[in-house]
Amino acid sequence: MILDFIRDLGLGAWAWIVGGLLLLGIEVLAPGNIFVWFGLAAVFTGVVSILADLSWQVGLLVFAVSSVVFVIVGRRFFARSTESDEPLLNRRMDRFVGRVFTLSEPIVGGVGTIRVNDAKWRITGPDLPSGTRIRVTGHDGAVLTVDQEDAASGG
Incomplete structure (x- = not known):
């Protein structure tokens, strides 16, 4: 019609x-x-x-x-490329993995916090005193998993 x-x-x-x-x-x-x-x-x-x-x-x-x-x-x-020069741009937690920080507050009972720039992040790891250098080894949701820097680097 x-x-x-x-x-x-x-x-x-x-x-x-x-x-x-x-x-x-x-x-x-x-x-x-x-x-x-x-x-x-x-x-x-x-x-x-x-x-x-x-x-x-x-x-x-x-x-x-x-x-x-x-x-x-x-x-x-004309397909859009999914590759990026900054692959971790929108994966904020993954950007912390491998970085080393110094504890300003101790980890007690396996839980603590670290300050990164202007933000405070919850962390889990072994009990450590303040001033200890830690390395971020991973994350579970919005909580970073850490280990003592010397132990994480193998010595």
């Missing part, structure tokens, strides 16, 4: 081009990198329709095939 309406309008190639431009406009308003491929496929179908005077059935087939091709090629060549 809708396809008959489009065919009766006699727009043909221009309907594909205008539709493609509308899809490209939607991409600007609702970014997500998906409408752009369908918009490009519609514009491509319009250009092919101008050059080859396609029927609406063939135009629809060209649009379907070119949409799949544009999506696959576009996703492959």
Whole structure:
């Protein structure tokens, strides 16, 4: 029914081009990198329709095939890289592992705190007096696991 309406309008190639431009406009308003491929496929179908005077059935087939091709090629060549020059940027706890700090307060009963810059962090580890150098060996949620620096370095 809708396809008959489009065919009766006699727009043909221009309907594909205008539709493609509308899809490209939607991409600007609702970014997500998906409408752009369908918009490009519609514009491509319009250009092919101008050059080859396609029927609406063939135009629809060209649009379907070119949409799949544009999506696959576009996703492959324009995929966002997940690699970062700072892989621990959003993994704050992992950034502490291996670092050495000095206890300002003792670890009592296996629990204590350390101050890193302006933040206080809960720590777990062996009972140690204040002034001891400790090395962060891991974390359990938001609690850092520590060990005495000499013991952690093997001597």
